[in-house]
Amino acid sequence: MKLFVIGTLPSSLYNFRGELLQHFKGISSDINGLATGANLEDIKAVEQLGAKYIDYPVSRSGLNPREDFKTFKALQKIFKTQLPDVILAYTIKPIIWGAFAARCLPNCHFYALVTGLGFAFQRGNWKKNLLMKLVVILYKTALKNADKVIFQNPDNKQVFIDLGIVPEHKTAVVNGSGVDVKHFEVKPLPLTPKFLLIARLLGDKGIREYVKAANIIKQHYPQAVFQLVGPEDPSPDGIPLEELTKLNQNNSVDYLGETSDVRPFIDDCSIFVLPSYHEGLPRTVLEAMATGRPILTTDVPGCRETVINGENGWLVEKANVEQLVDRMTWFIENPLEWQRMADASRAMVENKFDVHKVNAELMDIMGLSK
Structure with missing residues (x-):
């Protein structure tokens, strides 16, 4: 065959x-x-x-x-x-x-x-x-x-x-x-609020909303860290680096470029974020869940399959910066809830994904x- x-x-x-x-x-x-x-x-x-x-x-x-x-x-x-x-x-x-x-x-x-x-x-x-x-x-x-x-x-x-x-x-x-649960091992959560988004630089990945939310959060919680990993994309929905730099004029988000191995970046974050408009089923979210990370993503097809609201993370409305800010703030103010959600993420991956x-x-x- x-x-x-x-x-x-x-x-x-x-x-x-x-x-x-x-x-x-x-x-x-x-x-x-x-x-x-x-x-x-x-x-x-x-x-x-x-x-x-x-x-x-x-x-x-x-x-x-x-x-x-x-x-x-x-x-x-x-x-x-x-x-x-x-x-x-x-x-x-x-x-x-x-x-x-x-x-x-x-x-x-x-x-x-x-x-x-x-x-x-x-x-x-x-x-x-x-x-x-x-x-x-x-x-x-x-x-x-x-x-x-x-x-x-x-x-x-x-x-x-x-x-x-x-x-x-x-x-x-x-x-x-x-996701290979042996390749993505559970890692300890950092103590500081460190948010991570891994995605190609596309509008429908929620990149713009992520940067806008980070700009707002940093004004009130300067200790919070926001990271973005991913390559440029040539599609009509692609966000050029020039636009990303303009959006990020306050340097609220650390853009770290693309990578062939996402594990060190996931290991270093405390909350994984994907404000996508639509997905099949997001691989990066599964990888973050396998590593034992709370998830903040959107209530859209594909993404909603990865989160039980309040158990392993939160779902927000797509393209809604206000809701994104609200849930990011919740994570910053409730660090004792991170580990519970991280454990739930790992269990969900092992059982279902x-x-x-x-x-x-x-x-x-x-x-x-x-």
Whole structure:
């Protein structure tokens, strides 16, 4: 059996799907990871997991018909040459163009893993609404022959069903990508209020709200620390460093750039924050929970699955700076509650979000269980 796992970023193959690739080794010796623009270190990391790496062209953001057609033709050529038996594609472009390309393989099983609805599903001006209509049409047409469409939260699943993209009997839900609880060990909580947000510099990650809240909090609690870790992003929703600097004119937030290992930053924080507008199921939050950290996130699809209000953290309304400030203040004024919430976070991860449990569910959905 030849297995293909298709993403966009090479690092996501080993950071987010690494355990799954290793899991596949139990049923196949021919596992392949597809992404774009890998360097030698990326390729080595994928190969160390027991998979071959195959590069293909794909633009992560925007709709450029010429570039997207190149992606489709490249995948079609790879499929015709390699003849995979099972394909698992995740994120929008690999799912859509991978599904179309897979039609050249009548006996191949295609599975789509929807890791979030993304910028394309956020309503707004006429351009955003037009983009959403186009993406819905592409998804619906592409996924017509998919064996299963797998979601990371029930809200995203319902959106696809309500929009007529996919019938309910073809859908399934898993608890995110999971997290390796051995790789993310419990660490002692710092004694000072130190907030951390790890995310790409995108508007819909709540970066602007986080900085605005930090500006307000620092006026009243100068001892509080706010950190931000993550790379710039080329998508239309990206926040340039120039804008971040302007927002952060009071230097309330320490921007620490991007990293290949989030653990030292999570270890050093006392409260993890993700004010996102939407998620599939946020991996960084799971990693913080596994480390034993209280969580402050938004009451939106994906994020709300990670928090029981008052037990392991708090949920706030998206894009609501006032509520963010209120709950940050609560954390600062109630340090004796941190450990209780940290313990609850770790227990929730072990019970619900362990990567081995999630991968077993995926294997079962794909009919690959031993």
